Amino acid sequence: MIDIAEIDKKLKDYKFIDLFAGIGGFHYALKSFGAECVFASEIDNKASETYYINHNLMPKGDITKIKEKDIPKHDILCGGFPCQAFSISGKQKGFEDTRGTLFFDIARIVNYHKPKILFLENVKNFARHDNGKTLKVVLNTLNEMNYNVHFKVLNTSKFGLPQNRERIYIIAFNNNFYKNTEFNFPVSNEISSLNDILEDNPTDGKIIEREDIEFYKDYKPVKNIFGELNLPNKPIQIGKVNKGGQGERIYHPDGHAITLSAYGGGVGAKTGLYKINSKIRKLSPRECARLQGYPESFIFPKSISEAHKQFGNSVSINVLQHITKEIINTIERNEQRTEVGFKNRKERLQERERYSIQV
Ligand SMILES: C[S@@+](CC[C@H](N)C(=O)[O-])C[C@H]1O[C@@H](n2cnc3c(N)ncnc32)[C@H](O)[C@@H]1O
Structure with a gap:
């Protein structure tokens, strides 16, 4: 993993949850930027043991059995969820189409907690699964819950780790916090x-x-x-x-x-x-x-x-860290924009006040 300098640990005020946690790749990546893991879920006991020894946090078990309200509040939801088919309902409503799959559990937690950012990962073929319908349902579901979604297939090979591993990464921003936000996936060609x-x-x-x-x-x-x-x-x-x-x-x-x-x-x-x-x-x-x-x-x-x-x-932790840097860039751009927007609004109001006094 990449060493992140103290000055770049910009997620110090952020809390995240680690769903389908495995042995905690997301945990390392987010923590390296200062974020705190407040909940993890993993069904496999052996993976959970490895997680506990290394992160000093015992994942709760099967996510399908955990109620949304029992999960702590968080800013970022992470999950490398298993790929499963969705049966598309007549109405193609998104959320309802995901019932019976593990993505449904992500969706119900998102719907309840409305985290600021979602950071998901899946196999490359997820994008082509069932002629693209599976990805479409995921995108519709997240859009329906007021998220602005970005996705891309990246290869670990390009990020300084000598492993050919293509994965789809899905990043979604809650429109209530980041309106029409731009997001750029990282570009790298590190040789190893x-x-x-x-x-x-x-x-x-x-x-x-x-x-x-x-x-x-x-x-x-x-x-x-x-x-x-x-x-x-x-x-x-x-x-x-x-x-x-x-x-x-x-x-x-x-x-x-x-x-x-x-x-x-x-x-x-x-x-x-x-x-x-x-x-x-x-x-x-x-x-x-x-x-x-x-x-x-x-x-x-x-x-x-x-x-x-x-x-x-x-x-691949390094890839997650490169993506997290871009998430931070988006957060910072959004903060600047809202500050500028706020300043402009304030100036307009002051001008209007001056004008009304003159009149
Ligand atoms: C692709 S792996 C994700 C690995 C993880 N991102 C990591 O860094 O190690 C998916 C994980 O989901 C877990 N899983 C599958 N069904 C689950 C369920 N119902 N509840 C919780 N975890 C589940 C699997 O045991 C597996 O470890």
């Missing part, structure tokens, strides 16, 4: 390579020894005129095991890791396979933590497979 985050011979990065490993010959590192490597900022496949299906492809550490996943199968399940120091291996939990921007102090579960699952489910 898997080599930057590797551990030396980790004991928990499983080594694969098999007869059916096959290498292609076509990757050669290219150097520029300064003798530096020209890094491609994406995964470089150099070989395969078995038939080269999911989890069976081998990548070069000059490139990026493939998307960490909670449920991926194959020999390289959840992390992919990499040729590192002449050995073929999976990534260790610490390497996965680094690929998602988690700090070195982060404590993960003892079970390696559980740790892989938790990081595969999580978010």
Whole structure:
């Protein structure tokens, strides 16, 4: 994650809630700008334990069982919610169309608390899910509740973390606080390579020894005129095991890791396979933590497979921090605008008063 200077901790007066909290990627990102987490919810006990050890806050369980009024007041609602289909009702009313899904639980909490800002995340395909209808229902629902919504797919690869991970980010501003607000998603093209985050011979990065490993010959590192490597900022496949299906492809550490996943199968399940120091291996939990921007102090579960699952489910903290910087820019622009608007209104009133006295 990025170090945020004291002067930039501009969310000190903000409280946030962390829904579908997992192991707390949003928690780290928002807290790094000074915001305080007042509530978290996570249904998975093992993820909740990891959350508690690291954030000293025990998430409440299943969000569908928690009443809106039992959730504390907050300014920002965060949530990387599971992707589920919506059955579109005849009226396409938004809110009512989301019943029976986990987005409905976000919607009912938003409707009750009306937080200033919503910060949501989902898989890239969410935008195309059910021919775009799922996203449309989410947008309609948020618009219906008086939110101004912005969304974009961003790749972790561009934000200094060597992992190919495309996710849709949805940011919504409550129109009662930020009228017709502009929001710019961050733009970045930071170069990195898997080599930057590797551990030396980790004991928990499983080594694969098999007869059916096959290498292609076509990757050669290219150097520029300064003798530096020209890094491609994406995964470089150099070989395969078995038939080269999911989890069976081998990548070069000059490139990026493939998307960490909670449920991926194959020999390289959840992390992919990499040729590192002449050995073929999976990534260790610490390497996965680094690929998602988690700090070195982060404590993960003892079970390696559980740790892989938790990081595969999580978010890239650096991307969230870049987006949060833009949220702060929007808040500041809005404050300036309302101050200017207020000044203009005040001057007009004073002028009118002067005029009426003269008359
Ligand atoms: C995509 S992950 C989000 C991970 C999280 N953003 C992080 O940083 O680790 C979705 C999470 O929602 C949780 N979840 C699913 N259904 C839930 C429910 N009904 N109540 C609370 N959490 C739920 C899952 O266990 C999973 O950890």
